[in-house]
Amino acid sequence: MVGFPTPKDPFDAPMRVEADLRGVQVTQGEVPEHLAGTYYKCVIDRQWPSFIENDLELFNGDGMIIAFRFDGGRVDFKSRYVRTPRFVAEEAAGRALFGAYRNPFTDDPSVAGVSRGVANTNVFFHGGKLYVAKEDSPPVIMDPVTLETLGEYDFEGTLTSATSTAHPKFDPVTGEMVFFGYAAKGETTRDIVYYEADRDGRLIHETWFQAPYSSMVHDFAVTQNFVVFPIIPLRSELEWIEKGESHFKWDPHEPVHLGVLPRKGTAADLRWFTGSNRFASHIMGAYDDGRFIHIDTPVGAANYFPWFPDVTGAPYDPERAKGYLSRWTVDTQDATRGFTEFRLCRFAGEFPRMDDRQETLPYSWGVMALLDGPGGHSRPGGGFRWLSGIDLDSGRQQIYWPGEDSTVGEPVFVPGASDAPPGHGYVFVIVGRRAEMRSDLVILDAQRLDAEPVCTLSLPMRIRMGLHGNWVGADELAGRTD
Amino acid sequence: MVGFPTPKDPFDAPMRVEADLRGVQVTQGEVPEHLAGTYYKCVIDRQWPSFIENDLELFNGDGMIIAFRFDGGRVDFKSRYVRTPRFVAEEAAGRALFGAYRNPFTDDPSVAGVSRGVANTNVFFHGGKLYVAKEDSPPVIMDPVTLETLGEYDFEGTLTSATSTAHPKFDPVTGEMVFFGYAAKGETTRDIVYYEADRDGRLIHETWFQAPYSSMVHDFAVTQNFVVFPIIPLRSELEWIEKGESHFKWDPHEPVHLGVLPRKGTAADLRWFTGSNRFASHIMGAYDDGRFIHIDTPVGAANYFPWFPDVTGAPYDPERAKGYLSRWTVDTQDATRGFTEFRLCRFAGEFPRMDDRQETLPYSWGVMALLDGPGGHSRPGGGFRWLSGIDLDSGRQQIYWPGEDSTVGEPVFVPGASDAPPGHGYVFVIVGRRAEMRSDLVILDAQRLDAEPVCTLSLPMRIRMGLHGNWVGADELAGRTD
Numbered sequence: 028m029v030g031f032p033t034p035k036d037p038f039d040a041p042m043r044v045e046a047d048l049r050g051v052q053v054t055q056g057e058v059p060e061h062l063a064g065t066y067y068k069c070v071i072d073r074q075w076p077s078f079i080e081n082d083l084e085l086f087n088g089d090g091m092i093i094a095f096r097f098d099g100g101r102v103d104f105k106s107r108y109v110r111t112p113r114f115v116a117e118e119a120a121g122r123a124l125f126g127a128y129r130n131p132f133t134d135d136p137s138v139a140g141v142s143r144g145v146a147n148t149n150v151f152f153h154g155g156k157l158y159v160a161k162e163d164s165p166p167v168i169m170d171p172v173t174l175e176t177l178g179e180y181d182f183e184g185t186l187t188s189a190t191s192t193a194h195p196k197f198d199p200v201t202g203e204m205v206f207f208g209y210a211a212k213g214e215t216t217r218d219i220v221y222y223e224a225d226r227d228g229r230l231i232h233e234t235w236f237q238a239p240y241s242s243m244v245h246d247f248a249v250t251q252n253f254v255v256f257p258i259i260p261l262r263s264e265l266e267w268i269e270k271g272e273s274h275f276k277w278d279p280h281e282p283v284h285l286g287v288l289p290r291k292g293t294a295a296d297l298r299w300f301t302g303s304n305r306f307a308s309h310i311m312g313a314y315d316d317g318r319f320i321h322i323d324t325p326v327g328a329a330n331y332f333p334w335f336p337d338v339t340g341a342p343y344d345p346e347r348a349k350g351y352l353s354r355w356t357v358d359t360q361d362a363t364r365g366f367t368e369f370r371l372c373r374f375a376g377e378f379p380r381m382d383d384r385q386e387t388l389p390y391s392w393g394v395m396a397l398l399d400g401p402g403g404h405s406r407p408g409g410g411f412r413w414l415s416g417i418d419l420d421s422g423r424q425q426i427y428w429p430g431e432d433s434t435v436g437e438p439v440f441v442p443g444a445s446d447a448p449p450g451h452g453y454v455f456v457i458v459g460r461r462a463e464m465r466s467d468l469v470i471l472d473a474q475r476l477d478a479e480p481v482c483t484l485s486l487p488m489r490i491r492m493g494l495h496g497n498w499v500g501a502d503e504l505a506g507r508t509d
Numbered sequence: 510m511v512g513f514p515t516p517k518d519p520f521d522a523p524m525r526v527e528a529d530l531r532g533v534q535v536t537q538g539e540v541p542e543h544l545a546g547t548y549y550k551c552v553i554d555r556q557w558p559s560f561i562e563n564d565l566e567l568f569n570g571d572g573m574i575i576a577f578r579f580d581g582g583r584v585d586f587k588s589r590y591v592r593t594p595r596f597v598a599e600e601a602a603g604r605a606l607f608g609a610y611r612n613p614f615t616d617d618p619s620v621a622g623v624s625r626g627v628a629n630t631n632v633f634f635h636g637g638k639l640y641v642a643k644e645d646s647p648p649v650i651m652d653p654v655t656l657e658t659l660g661e662y663d664f665e666g667t668l669t670s671a672t673s674t675a676h677p678k679f680d681p682v683t684g685e686m687v688f689f690g691y692a693a694k695g696e697t698t699r700d701i702v703y704y705e706a707d708r709d710g711r712l713i714h715e716t717w718f719q720a721p722y723s724s725m726v727h728d729f730a731v732t733q734n735f736v737v738f739p740i741i742p743l744r745s746e747l748e749w750i751e752k753g754e755s756h757f758k759w760d761p762h763e764p765v766h767l768g769v770l771p772r773k774g775t776a777a778d779l780r781w782f783t784g785s786n787r788f789a790s791h792i793m794g795a796y797d798d799g800r801f802i803h804i805d806t807p808v809g810a811a812n813y814f815p816w817f818p819d820v821t822g823a824p825y826d827p828e829r830a831k832g833y834l835s836r837w838t839v840d841t842q843d844a845t846r847g848f849t850e851f852r853l854c855r856f857a858g859e860f861p862r863m864d865d866r867q868e869t870l871p872y873s874w875g876v877m878a879l880l881d882g883p884g885g886h887s888r889p890g891g892g893f894r895w896l897s898g899i900d901l902d903s904g905r906q907q908i909y910w911p912g913e914d915s916t917v918g919e920p921v922f923v924p925g926a927s928d929a930p931p932g933h934g935y936v937f938v939i940v941g942r943r944a945e946m947r948s949d950l951v952i953l954d955a956q957r958l959d960a961e962p963v964c965t966l967s968l969p970m971r972i973r974m975g976l977h978g979n980w981v982g983a984d985e986l987a988g989r990t991d
Contacts, residue, residue, distance in 0.1 A: 031534055037945060040969060041534070041969060042969045042970070043530050043531070043532070043969065044526075044528045044529070044530050044969060044970060045528065045529040045530070046526045046527065046528050046529075047526070047527040047528075048525050048526050048527070049525070049556070049600065050525070050556070050557065050603060052513055052523070074531070074532070075532065101603055118531065121532060121583055463519060463946070464945070464946035464947070465946070487522060487523065487524045487525065487526060487970075487971070488524070488526060488969075488970045488971075489969070489970075
């Protein structure tokens with residue numbers, strides 16, 4: 028293979044390696060023996076070089092699943108590409124056939140009609156199945172042990188949407204998976220579909236509606252009584268991709284709309300709460316008290332992604348792009364008032380996560396990666412340099428710093444025990460040791476992020492940039508159906 | 510896993526990664542499209558840390574096979590551990606169970622009677638089977654495509670030896686595999702068995718004899734009419750390993766003996782040709798004219814391996830240890846005269862190889878890695894810094910230098926075409942880019958080692974230290990029986 032661009036930092040070069048390593052080396056501390064389960068994470072590693080100039084690998088590269096399996100103090104590592112229909116087609120050709128990010132007009136004619144999904148955003152487990160998702164396509168399921176790809180999954184023929192979010196929410200009370208698709212009738216359509224699946228993964232609810240404009244609906248908020256769809260003006264238009272322009276552009280003139288529905292509500296129940304122009308993407312957590320809905324999300328004054336242009340031609344503004352964890356509150360009894368915003372954190376950050384056992388419920392503990400922090404700014408291009416644990420009641424923050432020349436990925440909470448209090452347990456984070464050209468899995472005490480790590484598991488190779496992951500306990504994996 | 514020693518150079522740290530990479534990046538030149546076949550190499554990567562202090566990983570570590578498969582200009586990479594009985598036993602335990610190098614007295618009692626072989630020395634193809642060999646145990650066979658281990662192989666129950674050499678020779682005229690076992694009745698025994706297998710891998714000849722003393726018989730010479738067993742005074746004694754001492758010790762008082770047999774001769778035909786004390790290990794090539802046998806091998810004044818002590822307690826002497834390619838000539842009609850020695854090369858080197866199509870036959874082209882060369886000395890501990898192509902008729906040498914901070918492994922010749930003249934084709938070599946923590950497969954023009962490489966295939970990770978490998982053409986692989 029030829030044609031991969033040379034990155035500025037060799038740490039960011041392609042890997043494309045599917046690996047197995049049994050007994051990952053512990054180079055600091057001790058692996059808690061009681062930890063039993065697997066930490067899955069989605070990483071991105073384009074298998075064949077793109078024929079599109081400056082294509083967006085972070086969003087358009089092939090997804091690979093890495094898995095650290097914990098059992099009795101021993102940790103085994105495995106990584107496998109997600110063999111999407113797209114991957115399989117390109118593998119057979121030995122070259123890229125799909126073109127620009129979410130632009131089918133740029134594809135090789137030979138793959139017309141083949142799913143464009145790259146399964147590179149999130150990996151999660153529900154109803155006995157391991158899902159890998161990318162928001163522009165149906166999810167893919169994989170064998171949770173071998174990481175063999177089982178194929179795109181349409182919920183036994185019941186998925187009516189062309190797309191499915193990478194950020195479903197899991198109701199810990201009912202076991203339901205709450206999810207949605209946007210651009211659900213095809214790229215740039217305004218159609219959104221809201222689904223719920225029961226604890227066994229069967230679709231039990233489906234509602235279709237249209238957003239005020241077509242945009243990237245990357246995440247949403249789910250509480251015990253409501254679902255909220257944030258429409259953020261990172262807009263898309265069919266004409267743009269027909270002309271080969273960016274799929275998404277930032278529109279500083281459009282307001283933010285929050286589409287609020289009662290859980291399992293229909294389109295007739297939908298109400299829009301509107302606020303001024305701003306940017307948000309990931310939701311840390313959300314809950315309601317029957318009337319007020321609280322949604323915690325990093326909020327920036329403008330578009331976070333430098334590669335998506337401004338419709339006005341204005342240049343990217345890294346200061347205004349910074350997102351600060353903020354709480355949006357909706358009064359469901361007064362749609363005329365829009366929603367309020369309150370900043371929760373003094374450092375800009377992203378990849379907000381919580382103790383998922385509290386998802387949809389009131390919570391006070393969260394963790395995120397910081398864009399800037401006590402030591403300055405993070406690396407341009409997505410390399411975060413700190414984590415921060417946050418107590419939302421007290422506002423107290425703890426900082427984890429991985430050391431010089433190291434970058435961190437998304438933090439993931441792992442319960443210390445099934446009955447551990449909320450936020451008590453571990454934070455797992457992949458740390459890139461950039462000068463050493465390899466990566467660690469660092470396990471932190473979730474209540475003492477600033478203390479010495481619980482342990483460090485050292486890989487002899489790099490883990491490539493990635494997005495989201497999740498811990499799946501051995502008890503839950505035992506209920507696998509695939 | 511804990512307990513791996515930290516190497517001086519991070520490049521030499523354990524990897525333990527089994528990998529798949531399809532479409533290896535070509536970062537210089539172009540892969541010759543007509544090349545069809547697989548380059549296999551044995552590398553060494555201990556899977557579980559040893560419980561023996563300063564154990565000898567290079568000789569006692571687990572063998573892993575790396576394979577570069579060439580087809581139409583595309584190159585795929587795969588690596589797999591050889592799942593020897595020893596590997597399987599340790600894998601089940603999740604820790605090392607076998608002790609010091611070739612010393613069963615240091616093993617965990619739970620593995621008494623389990624084969625100690627680590628299959629870490631050489632990988633070769635004959636009679637439709639891919640063999641991996643370590644000289645202290647029977648060979649292991651693997652699926653040549655998946656690299657799945659099929660098990661230790663006893664030639665359908667006909668292998669009578671406890672051991673089998675890692676350096677068989679292949680007679681290009683008859684298709685026979687000529688091989689042997691030393692310490693063939695158990696560690697430190699003086700018994701040697703000489704076998705020939707027909708082109709289909711069936712044993713057709715077996716001769717047993719005893720060496721003057723028990724020693725490391727790492728390689729041997731095979732010509733059209735003779736086999737020659739070099740007995741070099743890197744001796745072994747049962748008492749030493751019973752006491753936990755080194756399996757091998759250098760004895761500066763013992764002579765070298767060459768045991769000469771006609772091809773398919775019996776013990777009654779064996780004659781010994783004796784010479785003064787010196788060291789030799791690998792054979793580049795050998796041939797005979799009916800009366801005189803010529804054997805080309807790097808010869809040093811003393812023991813090459815710093816980790817094997819001198820029986821006299823004398824310290825290791827790196828200058829005297831250097832081996833210079835030399836030609837030993839035996840007059841088979843006059844055993845009283847011993848054998849002569851003539852130096853062929855002005856640079857010390859090891860890993861001598863030839864165009865294997867000429868094995869057992871007169872030849873003039875060879876290649877080796879240099880211990881010292883035009884730029885000074887190679888790295889201590891086995892990292893070679895140059896290759897040299899050698900025309901044995903003219904004495905002309907060409908030097909390949911891989912660049913700063915780079916080390917080379919064993920060079921392997923690959924014919925340019927099945928009917929290419931001897932020595933015309935390519936030299937494959939794994940180059941460690943130590944500062945970059947990754948490795949390349951560099952393909953050189955065998956006739957122009959000093960020219961720009963034909964191409965460079967770049968891996969995103971390190972290849973660990975290794976010993977020997979071979980190219981197997983696609984036509985030959987098509988005849989696989991396993």
